[in-house]
Structures are given as C-alpha cells and as structure tokens.
Amino acid sequence: MNPFTLFANKLSILFRRTRFRSELDEEMAFHRDQAEKDFIATGMPPQQAHTAAARQFGNATYLREQSHNLVTFRWETVAQDLRFALRQLRHNFGFALTAVFILALGMGVSVAIFSFVDAALIQPLPYIAPNRLMDVAENSSMFPRSNLSRADYEDWNRLNHSFSSLEAYGGTGYLLRTASGSEPVPAARVTSGFFRTLGVKLELGRDFRTGEDNPGGAKIVILTHGAWLRRFGGSTDIIGHSITLDGAAYTVVGILPRTFEFAPRAAAEFYVPLLDKNGCEQRRSCHNLFGVGRLRDGVTPQAAFQEMRAIAAQLEIQFPGSNKGQGAVVQPLSKIIIGPVRPVLLTLLAASGLLLLIASVNVASLLLVRSESRRREVAIRGALGATSARLSRQFVTEGLLLASAGCLAGLLVSNWAIAILKSLVPKSMADNLPFLSRVGFQTHAALFAASIAILTTGLMALTPILRLSFQDIREGLGEGGRSAAGRFWQRMGANLVVLELAVAVILLVGAGLLGKSFYRLLHVNLGIDPTHLATLQMAAPENSYPKPEQKVALFREITRRLSALPGVESVGITSDLPIQCNCDTDWIRIVGKPFHGEHNEVDERDVSPAYLPTLKARLIRGRLFAEDDDSSRSQKIVINEALAQKYFPGEDPIGKKVANGDLDPKSVREIIGVVANVREGGLDDDLWPTEYQAMYYSPGTFVAIAVRTAGDEKAVLPELIKTLHQLDPNLGTYGEITMTDQINSTQSALIHRFSTWLVGGFAIIALVLGVVGLYGVIAYSVSQRTREIGVRMALGAQRSTVYKMVMRQAGWLTLAGIGIGLGCAVGASMAMGKLLFGVQAWDAATLAAVAVVLGTASLAASFLPAHRAASVNPTEALRAE
Amino acid sequence: MKKPDLLPGTLDMLILKTLTRTPLHGYGIAQSIKRFSDDVLTVEEGSLYPALQRLLLQGWVKAEWKMTETNRRARFYTLTAAGRKQLGLEVSQFEQMIAAIGRVLSEPA
Numbered sequence: 001m002n003p004f005t006l007f008a009n010k011l012s013i014l015f016r017r018t019r020f021r022s023e024l025d026e027e028m029a030f031h032r033d034q035a036e037k038d039f040i041a042t043g044m045p046p047q048q049a050h051t052a053a054a055r056q057f058g059n060a061t062y063l064r065e066q067s068h069n070l071v072t073f074r075w076e077t078v079a080q081d082l083r084f085a086l087r088q089l090r091h092n093f094g095f096a097l098t099a100v101f102i103l104a105l106g107m108g109v110s111v112a113i114f115s116f117v118d119a120a121l122i123q124p125l126p127y128i129a130p131n132r133l134m135d136v137a138e139n140s141s142m143f144p145r146s147n148l149s150r151a152d153y154e155d156w157n158r159l160n161h162s163f164s165s166l167e168a169y170g171g172t173g174y175l176l177r178t179a180s181g182s183e184p185v186p187a188a189r190v191t192s193g194f195f196r197t198l199g200v201k202l203e204l205g206r207d208f209r210t211g212e213d214n215p216g217g218a219k220i221v222i223l224t225h226g227a228w229l230r231r232f233g234g235s236t237d238i239i240g241h242s243i244t245l246d247g248a249a250y251t252v253v254g255i256l257p258r259t260f261e262f263a264p265r266a267a268a269e270f271y272v273p274l275l276d277k278n279g280c281e282q283r284r285s286c287h288n289l290f291g292v293g294r295l296r297d298g299v300t301p302q303a304a305f306q307e308m309r310a311i312a313a314q315l316e317i318q319f320p321g322s323n324k325g326q327g328a329v330v331q332p333l334s335k336i337i338i339g340p341v342r343p344v345l346l347t348l349l350a351a352s353g354l355l356l357l358i359a360s361v362n363v364a365s366l367l368l369v370r371s372e373s374r375r376r377e378v379a380i381r382g383a384l385g386a387t388s389a390r391l392s393r394q395f396v397t398e399g400l401l402l403a404s405a406g407c408l409a410g411l412l413v414s415n416w417a418i419a420i421l422k423s424l425v426p427k428s429m430a431d432n433l434p435f436l437s438r439v440g441f442q443t444h445a446a447l448f449a450a451s452i453a454i455l456t457t458g459l460m461a462l463t464p465i466l467r468l469s470f471q472d473i474r475e476g477l478g479e480g481g482r483s484a485a486g487r488f489w490q491r492m493g494a495n496l497v498v499l500e501l502a503v504a505v506i507l508l509v510g511a512g513l514l515g516k517s518f519y520r521l522l523h524v525n526l527g528i529d530p531t532h533l534a535t536l537q538m539a540a541p542e543n544s545y546p547k548p549e550q551k552v553a554l555f556r557e558i559t560r561r562l563s564a565l566p567g568v569e570s571v572g573i574t575s576d577l578p579i580q581c582n583c584d585t586d587w588i589r590i591v592g593k594p595f596h597g598e599h600n601e602v603d604e605r606d607v608s609p610a611y612l613p614t615l616k617a618r619l620i621r622g623r624l625f626a627e628d629d630d631s632s633r634s635q636k637i638v639i640n641e642a643l644a645q646k647y648f649p650g651e652d653p654i655g656k657k658v659a660n661g662d663l664d665p666k667s668v669r670e671i672i673g674v675v676a677n678v679r680e681g682g683l684d685d686d687l688w689p690t691e692y693q694a695m696y697y698s699p700g701t702f703v704a705i706a707v708r709t710a711g712d713e714k715a716v717l718p719e720l721i722k723t724l725h726q727l728d729p730n731l732g733t734y735g736e737i738t739m740t741d742q743i744n745s746t747q748s749a750l751i752h753r754f755s756t757w758l759v760g761g762f763a764i765i766a767l768v769l770g771v772v773g774l775y776g777v778i779a780y781s782v783s784q785r786t787r788e789i790g791v792r793m794a795l796g797a798q799r800s801t802v803y804k805m806v807m808r809q810a811g812w813l814t815l816a817g818i819g820i821g822l823g824c825a826v827g828a829s830m831a832m833g834k835l836l837f838g839v840q841a842w843d844a845a846t847l848a849a850v851a852v853v854l855g856t857a858s859l860a861a862s863f864l865p866a867h868r869a870a871s872v873n874p875t876e877a878l879r880a881e
Numbered sequence: 882m883k884k885p886d887l888l889p890g891t892l893d894m895l896i897l898k899t900l901t902r903t904p905l906h907g908y909g910i911a912q913s914i915k916r917f918s919d920d921v922l923t924v925e926e927g928s929l930y931p932a933l934q935r936l937l938l939q940g941w942v943k944a945e946w947k948m949t950e951t952n953r954r955a956r957f958y959t960l961t962a963a964g965r966k967q968l969g970l971e972v973s974q975f976e977q978m979i980a981a982i983g984r985v986l987s988e989p990a
Contacts, residue, residue: 005938005939005940006938006939009937009938009940010938023946023956024930024934026954026956027906027907027930027955027956028907028927028930030906030907030908030953030954030955031907031908031911031926031927031929031930034908035908035926056925056926057925057926057927058925058926058927058928059927060927063927063928063930063931064930066931067930067931067934070931070934070935070938071934071938
C-alpha cells in the first residue's frame with residue numbers, strides 16, 4: 001500500500017468530515033432499508049423484517065466507529081480525548097483546582113529545595129578539576145581538623161610527593177584607609193600559588209608570582225570582584241595603584257572574577273601574599289593556617305593522607321616540644337566547604353520529598369473518588385462499545401492533563417519558593433554560603449522537575465486505570481455492583497490514607513524534634529546574662545598605638561567615655577566575645593604537676609577588669625582582675641570551672657600556677673579566681689576549659705567591646721560608635737550587634753531556625769493533607785454505606801452504634817498511620833541526628849505529642865461523617881436507592 | 882443453522898471480485914456475494930462499510946452517488962486499475978494458500 005495515497009486520502013476526508021459521516025449514514029440506512037424491503041417481499045411482517053434487517057447488518061454504532069477510525073488520524077482521537085477531559089475538569093472545577101494546587105505545592109517545594117541541594121552538593125565547586133583539590137590540615141585529640149603552623153606547612157610542602165602543589169591560606173583583617181578615615185576589612189593571606197592551584201583565572205591584572213610570598217617581598221594585593229566594585233567603583237585604573245592597609249602601601253596587582261568564591265574565607269575582600277612571618281608564625285607551635293593541595297595524577301586521597309601522616313609523625317619526633325600529638329588530615333576540599341550545610345539540606349530534601357509523596361497520594365485518592373462517581377458513565381460507554389483500552393486512554397488523558405497543569409503550576413511555585421528561600425537566608429549566613437549564588441533553576445533542577453513530573457503524571461494516569469482494571473465494567477450497570485466497588489475503594493483508599501498519615505507523622509516528629517532542639521539551643525546555659533548587652537568590634541591602628549602602654553591608655557579611656565554615656569551601666573573589653581568559637585586557644589601545663597608533653601588545650605581570652613562583671617559572669621572563688629593587673633605586675637589569670645575541674649580536681653586552684661609547655665618563666669601565670677563557665681564556643685559546641693588573662697597585661701589590636709545597659713541595648717549602638725570616633729576617628733569599628741541578636745544569628749541557631757521553620761511548614765501542610773485524606777475516605781465510605789446504615793437503623797441499631805461503627809473505622813486507620821509513622825519517624829530522626837541538639841530521636845514527649853495532635857485532628861475530621869451517618873433517616877436512606 | 886464465517890482477510894478480495902463485473906452499491910455487493918456463494922458465505926453485512934472505506938482509501942475502488950432503478954440515491958463502487966491489480970495479487974496469493982492446504986489434506990493418512 002502507498003502511504004502517501006493513504007495520507008492524501010485521509011487528509012482530503014479530514015476537510016469534509018461531516019459530509020463523510022452523513023454519506024456513510026445514508027449509505028448504511030439505504031442498505032438496511034433494502035434488506036427490510038427484501039424481507040417484506042418474502043412475506044415477513046414489517047416489524048419482524050425491520051428487526052431481521054438490523055440483526056443481519058450488525059452493530060451500526062460500532063461499524064460506523066470502525067469506519068471513522070479508518071479515515072481519522074491518530075492524533076485526532078487524542079485531541080478528542082483532550083477536549084472531553086477539559087470538559088470533564090471544567091464540570092468539576094473545584095476538584096481540578098484542588099488537585100492542581102496540591103500538586104503544584106508538592107512539586108514546587110521539592111524542586112525549590114532540590115535546587116539548593118544541587119547548588120551546594122551536586123554542582124562541582126567552581127575550580128578546575130575540583131575533585132582533585134584536598135583540604136590539608138593538622139589534627140590533634142581536641143581538634144579533628146586544626147590549623148597548620150607555618151613551619152609545619154613549609155616542611156609539609158617541602159617533603160611531600162603527593163601534591164603537585166600545596167598552598168596555605170589564613171584569615172586576617174586590615175584597617176583600610178578611606179576618604180573618611182579607616183575601616184576594618186576582612187582579608188586573607190595566601191601563598192603565591194593559591195589561585196593557580198584552585199584553577200582560578202584573574203579577571204584583570206595578574207596573579208601572584210612564584211616566590212612573591214617570600215619574607216621581605218613587595219606588598220601587593222589582589223581584590224575580590226565585590227571589593228573592587230564596592231570600594232573602587234570597578235575602575236580598571238586601580239591596577240598598579242596602591243591602597244593603604246594598616247598604614248602600609250600595597251600595590252593592587254589583580255582583580256578576581258565575579259564568580260570567584262572560597263567559602264573558608266568567604267568574607268575576605270583582599271588577598272595578600274603570606275610574606276613576613278607574624279608573631280605567631282615564628283613559632284612552630286602556633287597554628288594559624290590551613291592547607292589546600294592539588295593531588296598529583298594517579299595519587300589517591302588515601303595515599304596522600306598516608307604520606308602526610310608519615311611526614312607529621314617524622315616532625316613529631318624531630319620537634320617533640322611543639323609537635324607532640326600533631327597528626328595530619330587530608331580530605332576533599334568539597335567536604336570542608338559543604339560539610340556544615342549538608343545535613344540540613346538533605347533533611348529538607350527528604351522532608352520536601354515526603355511532602356510531595358503526601359501531595360501525590362492525596363491527588364491520587366481524589367482521582368479515585370472521582371473515578372468512583374463516574375462508574376456509571378464508564379459502564380454506559382463500555383456498553384455502547386467503547387473498549388477498555390479506549391476508556392483507559394480517556395482516563396490517562398485526564399490524568400495527564402491534570403498532572404501537566406499541576407506541574408506547570410509547580411514550576412511557578414518552585415521559582416517563587418527559590419526566591420523566597422534565598423531571601424530567608426540572613427546576610428551574615430549567606431556570606432559563608434557562596435553556593436547560594438549558584439542556586440537557580442538549572443539543568444539538574446530541570447531534570448529533577450521533569451522526573452517528578454513524569455512520576456506524578458504516571459501516578460495520576462495509572463490510578464484510575466488500576467481502578468478500572470480491577471473491576472468488570474458491566475458491574476457498574478447492575479445494582480449489586482455498588483457494594484463490591486465500595487469495598488475495593490475502601491481498601492485502596494484506606495491504604496493510601498494510612499500512608500499519608502504515616503508520612504505526616506514522620507514530618508511532624510521531625511519538626512517537633514527540630515523545634516525542641518532549637519529551643520534547647522537557645523536556652524542553653526550561657527553563663528552570662530545576654531539581655532541588655534550591646535557589643536561591637538574595634539581595631540586600634542597599630543601605627544597610632546604601637547606600644548602596649550598606649551593601647552592600655554586607649555582602652556581605659558574608651559571604658560571611661562562609654563561608661564559615661566546615659567543608660568550605660570558598665571563597659572568591658574575582650575579579645576573574643578562569648579558564643580563565638582572554641583578558638584584562639586593556648587596550650588598550658590600545670591606548674592608542679594608531672595608533664596609528659598600532654599596536649600592541654602584551653603580557650604584563651606584577654607579581658608579588661610570590668611569585662612566579666614559586665615557579662616554578669618558568676619565569680620565562684622578568688623577575685624577578678626583589678627585595674628593594676630598590668631605588665632608592671634606578675635601575670636595572673638582567672639579560669640573557668642571546666643578548667644578547674646579538669647586540671648585541679650578536688651583541689652583549690654587559687655594560687656596555683658600554669659605555664660606554656662616549655663615552662664618558660666615569662667609564661668608562668670598565677671590563678672587568682674574561678675568563674676562559672678561562660679559559653680565561649682558555639683551554642684552546640686562542648687564547653688571548653690578557658691583561661692582569662694588580663695587585657696592590660698598584653699593588649700591586642702583587634703578587640704571586642706561589651707556594654708551593659710539599663711534600657712534598650714540596641715539604641716546605644718550608634719552612640720557607642722559615635723563616641724569612639726570622637727575619641728579617635730582612626731579607630732576602626734564594625735560588627736555592632738546586641739548579644740541577643742548575635743546569639744540568634746549564630747550559625748547553629750540559624751541552621752536550626754531555618755530547618756525548624758521549613759520542616760515545620762512541611763509538617764503542617766502534611767498534617768492538613770493527611771487529615772483531609774482521612775476525612776475523604778470516611779466520608780466516602782459513609783456515603784457508600786448510607787443504605788446499609790439505613791437498614792441497620794431500621795432494624796433497631798442505636799445512633800451510638802452507628803457512631804461507634806464509623807469512628808472505629810477511622811480509629812483503626814489513624815492508629816495504623818500513627819503506629820507505622822512513629823516507627824519510621826524514629827528511623828528518620830536518627831538519620832538527621834546531626835541536626836538534633838539536646839534531644840534524642842526517640843524523644844518520648846515529642847512522639848507522644850505528635851500522636852496526640854494527629855490523633856485528635858483525625859478523630860475530629862472523622863466525627864463529621866460519623867455524625868452524618870448517625871443522622872441518617874432510615875426510611876429516606878432505604879428509599880433513596 | 883450455523884453457517885461458516887468468512888475466512889479472515891478474504892472480504893476485500895470478494896468485494897473486489899464482485900466489482901469486476903459491474904459497479905454496485907453496498908447492498909448489491911452483499912447480495913451478490915451471498916448469491917454467488919449459494920448462501921454459504923455470510924457476512925455481518927454492515928462490516929462491508931469499514932472494508933469499503935479501506936479500499937477507497939487505498940485507491941482500489943472509486944465511489945460515486947447515482948440513482949437506483951427505484952429512484953433512490955445510492956453510492957456505487959467501481960473497480961479501479963489499481964484495484965484490478967490488487968485483486969490479481971490477492972487471488973494468486975489465495976490460490977497458492979488453497980493449493981498448499983489441499984496438498985496437506987491430500988496426504989494419505
């Protein structure tokens with residue numbers, strides 16, 4: 001046969017389709033008339049002849065349909081189905097709208113969360129061959145990953161064969177001279193091959209050259225794109241010009257591209273070569289750098305780790321005083337960068353996946369209810385000759401239409417949700433999450449959305465088919481079909497509802513545990529009174545205050561002037577504010593106790609005399625610092641309870657002495673007091689032993705100021721800065737924040753708040769959808785059993801019995817859902833254990849609360865249909881059928 | 882009395898053969914097949930029409946509305962050259978098959 005003739009003939013018929021139909025009808029009518037006439041001619045009565053002619057002719061509708069199918073194109077039936085489906089959905093607009101809304105919500109949320117997961121965990125870091133980049137660090141018993149000392153780095157760099165290049169970086173800050181004074185800016189010091197090792201090409205100017213990081217080298221600087229735009233207006237003239245950092249001239253040699261990101265030093269605006277060794281870097285025992293290395297071809301991370309560990313062991317033998325217990329750790333750079341957000345993102349992804357599951361199940365059960373109410377329509381169409389394939393195609397078309405609408409709306413929702421979620425991440429946190437700039441609707445997200453769309457569409461299309469194939473279509477016409485179908489639907493719908501309730505339990509438990517963690521985190525014992533406490537950071541320019549006495553004088557003047565401000569009760573100065581990190585540590589040994597090179601690591605804080613009283617830290621024994629605890633007298637320290645318990649168990653530590661590992665007489669200091677633990681590390685970090693040294697003994701350049709106020713602490717912040725600048729316009733000030741705000745915006749608090757709110761939101765939606773699903777099942781089952789209930793009541797059943805009957809069914813479903821859900825929830829919570837703080841995955845109170853909430857909501861939802869059932873009028877119920 | 886159904890795939894051939902003699906309308910074709918087969922071959926008469934549409938689409942027959950002797954409008958089908966060729970093809974295939982079946986049946990038991 002010739003496909004072209006066929007196509008041309010079909011096409012010509014397409015344009016005279018109506019005529020084709022009427023001609024065919026006429027032809028067939030003519031045929032039957034002729035046959036009838038011939039039968040009459042043989043003497044048959046007219047009525048009988050008519051019937052005989054029709055019988056001989058066959059099923060006219062079916063034959064006409066066959067002829068139509070011959071001349072129509074395949075797509076025409078699809079279009080026809082679509083038109084029909086649209087009409088169906090328009091008739092049930094409420095149903096369609098609900099389904100589309102639920103699908104859009106489920107899909108939109110999960111695609112949005114996925115786009116974050118994609119940007120953070122799936123997309124490679126924006127470097128060349130990022131999987132060959134390793135984070136290289138030291139490690140000790142207290143710190144699984146600790147900074148490298150510069151001397152160790154130099155030895156590691158010299159001795160290793162695993163890395164084609166091994167670079168070091170460390171954070172720093174400078175006072176940048178600006179038109180209006182000076183401003184503290186975050187910066188990073190890096191070895192000269194740093195950008196080459198990452199594989200970053202500069203946008204303008206040149207990279208550091210090999211050797212430009214040698215001590216005594218020229219002062220040069222590379223700017224980030226952001227700093228270049230913000231501070232120098234993006235002018236290309238800046239290359240070759242000098243800027244003043246800490247009073248010294250640095251020549252700008254290059255500008256980094258806009259896309260450059262380096263999360264460990266995300267805030268840095270300036271990159272300078274390591275150059276001269278600062279005080280810390282002259283000692284092998286002082287750790288202030290991190291390493292990043294590119295593996296040589298063929299070297300595995302494991303092999304590199306083994307080699308670095310061997311080198312560290314060798315250095316430990318060579319330098320027992322400084323390197324005792326110092327190992328090495330090599331891990332993928334990506335692990336360091338995405339580590340902290342990984343559990344949050346995976347939890348959110350899982351939660352949004354569960355929400356999507358609930359949404360799909362909900363829509364699927366809506367579809368089931370609908371296919372149920374259309375059983376008669378289906379039966380009639382089947383009786384008229386529609387094959388079950390044809391009917392299925394109709395349902396698939398409807399499912400497809402619904403799913404496509406839902407998915408399209410879902411894409412809109414996801415775009416919108418991405419924007420909202422991005423804006424929800426606070427600025428302070430966003431700085432440390434450079435991957436946020438890569439979040440968007442990209443290839444992976446599109447693929448993810450497509451696969452979700454295919455899955456949901458499949459589900460939507462399959463549900464009614466499954467429903468149809470389970471049942472003989474003809475049954476629908478008969479009276480008796482009803483109860484059988486009702487049972488089927490109840491079984492299927494009931495399973496779906498149990499699934500929905502179980503998923504809702506998982507989400508509710510997750511949200512409950514996260515919420516409890518968040519509460520515990522914010523109510524952890526701080527050891528200070530965080531209310532009415534204003535804080536800010538300050539830098540005293542080294543060239544204005546080079547000598548310790550000058551700094552002490554400055555700090556005393558600052559304390560005096562700020563204390564005089566109205567509403568200020570007291571003013572303290574410290575090297576580090578509380579609730580920052582277990583960092584800026586010191587290694588101590590106890591004078592007069594046996595020592596074998598133990599690694600006694602403690603937090604070290606330099607504080608002004610008024611600092612601890614300003615925080616309202618509680619003095620337990622001895623005394624705090626006095627104004628005259630300065631370099632004119634012997635060095636003294638105040639320790640916290642943790643230090644006292646760890647190193648002086650059962651002893652009075654007052655009067656005891658500690659020193660550095662080598663017992664250098666200059667390092668010996670006397671303990672004069674013990675304070676209750678002040679939380680120096682993050683909210684979810686362990687409490688560390690801490691020593692407080694007198695700030696006036698050895699004042700630093702970068703300090704933090706804490707101000708206790710009588711009233712609103714936020715209101716005094718601008719006043720503090722103004723006063724400092726009146727004292728000396730060259731004082732750099734930044735980071736002004738109240739202690740309460742600071743606690744609320746610590747990374748752990750933010751991560752907890754973020755996950756609590758999102759998972760909580762998902763859980764509430766899940767609860768509503770689950771309960772609505774249960775309501776649907778019970779209500780439907782009641783409507784199906786109206787007659788049965790009528791019969792029971794006619795036979796004398798009490799209303800209470802009917803209530804019991806309905807509520808028992810709902811109760812079983814709820815129990816099953818809650819039971820299965822609680823089991824899964826404990827498992828799921830254990831998987832997100834890293835996010836939990838101060839609460840176990842099997843926290844009984846949370847589990848019980850969830851069971852009560854869901855149980856109450858479910859029973860309330862089933863009460864309505866139960867009430868309806870109990871109000872059935874027996875006579876009407878019996879007559880209705 | 883149960884009569885044998887038409888062999889599958891032979892309806893097109895029978896229609897084409899019937900039309901070699903003279904143009905006919907659908908009813909005429911049905912009557913003609915019945916008569917020439919001595920009432921042995923019966924078809925559900927209506928199934929002629931999907932078959933006729935198929936033949937029309939393939940271009941093996943042509944159709945044209947004419948008046949019958951009783952003055953009613955009816956669609957008359959005429960064999961085309963392509964249809965004649967197709968008939969030859971189908972007949973020869975059919976005869977080959979019948980001969981093959983015959984050989985199998987004449988095999989001594």
